[in-house]
Amino acid sequence: MRTAGYALAMAARDLQERIKKLIVDRRLPSGAPLPTEPELMRLLGASRNSVREALKALQAMGIVEIRHGFGTYVGPMSFAPMIEGLAFRTVAGHYRGEDSLLQLLELREAVETGLVSRLAGRLPEADLAELDALVDRMEREAAEGGGLAETDRAFHATLYRGLDNVLLGEVLEAFWDAFHRVRCDLAATPQDPRVTCRQHREILDAVRSGDSLRAERAIREHFGNLRARLSHTPTAAS
């Protein structure tokens, strides 16, 4: 008979759960300090090692943030871990000969086309002005030959901020990040910056005009361009 000793085992499995419960129960907001490791050992009745493993896992999920010599804190609840996971999944798939990067691009395209149509004509003037400024900056950067990745990212982020849904914006940013991380790692086929600028300008104009079909078409063309570039890169190199 080995039926006894269940409560003692499975410690780590719900250590994570208990720490999460602690955060929820105490209504700890992002950035709030968590108990120190020794305190958690006492609170949860586990060894330092187990506590640390649980914290590491929670950190990987973005739920807590660990700062060496400082303390452990409730995480920013960002999607950084999702980006990590998505990026790795894509890289691994790519090296195994799958078209994972293309799938990631299609995911972005599908979501953004769906969103931009409902955005058309509903963006406040302030946001439109900000987007104008971003495209201007992009054109300047393109003329100077520099990279415009950051501005590109800012454009997309600002565009979907109008949806008034923080979660949505973050998910989109996560997709963007994952895609560009992988893209830079694998296929360094930078697109002509001037084309990118023109497409962004067209997206912005379409949204401003309130023509949702035109906006959708603009987004689709933008992604179509990227997609074409991607298809030319054979699956696995190395």
Next chain:
Amino acid sequence: MRTAGYALAMAARDLQERIKKLIVDRRLPSGAPLPTEPELMRLLGASRNSVREALKALQAMGIVEIRHGFGTYVGPMSFAPMIEGLAFRTVAGHYRGEDSLLQLLELREAVETGLVSRLAGRLPEADLAELDALVDRMEREAAEGGGLAETDRAFHATLYRGLDNVLLGEVLEAFWDAFHRVRCDLAATPQDPRVTCRQHREILDAVRSGDSLRAERAIREHFGNLRARLSHTPTAAS
């Protein structure tokens, strides 16, 4: 001067990276066995504990899968960890008085409305038949008064399978899972099953007819119903 000793420190930080690199370099597919803990210690030149912490973090990201007494394997690259993180984020936000659950619902609505319109009229007959069967089953379950969560999930999963993008399907499923996990935990306000059935039938009919606007409207109504129910639930209970 404390400039020296960099290579030795930060061990754990890139232990994860090195394990990931190992997976990519060896082209290990999902399910492939990883080196055992002692082997990893030797390979990476780190202690058992550090190796384990790195593995725990990777497990939390879904990159590896650890089976007690059996071994460590390359993970299924599923979105289970994302679901976990999303669900926790939503629960925590909810208890802090945010409308995080509503935001999650809106995320699903935004994505699904965007997708269903491109799906309309492009689904093969086989998939349509399968969806018919699912709605039938749903109606049967509704009549018996049982829960139809699983069938609901299957409906959505089958619907978007037609997009021919595994990643997209998985992300949508992840959103569905996270939403329902939180919904069950917090607001147990089950919707009238017959209404759900009718709405699913309408979505299916709309997609079959190829009328993308109608399909979009059907999805929006489906979600609108859910949203109304959610708004009645005050933010934080206890």
Next chain:
DNA sequence: CTAGCTCAGTTGGTTAGAGCAGCTGACTCT
């Protein structure tokens, strides 16, 4: 008195070694 340093105390990071627990497969006894 202030600017800067040092140093002790806090926190997390890493290592080592021992023993526990789940699974497999070969070996033995019936």
Next chain:
DNA sequence: AGAGTCAGCTGCTCTAACCAACTGAGCTAG
């Protein structure tokens, strides 16, 4: 040949010690 057992792999947990990053009190030099 079949069932039970045991040795050996695997990962899991614990203890104890030391390393490294950060903070703040207190001291020293200007």
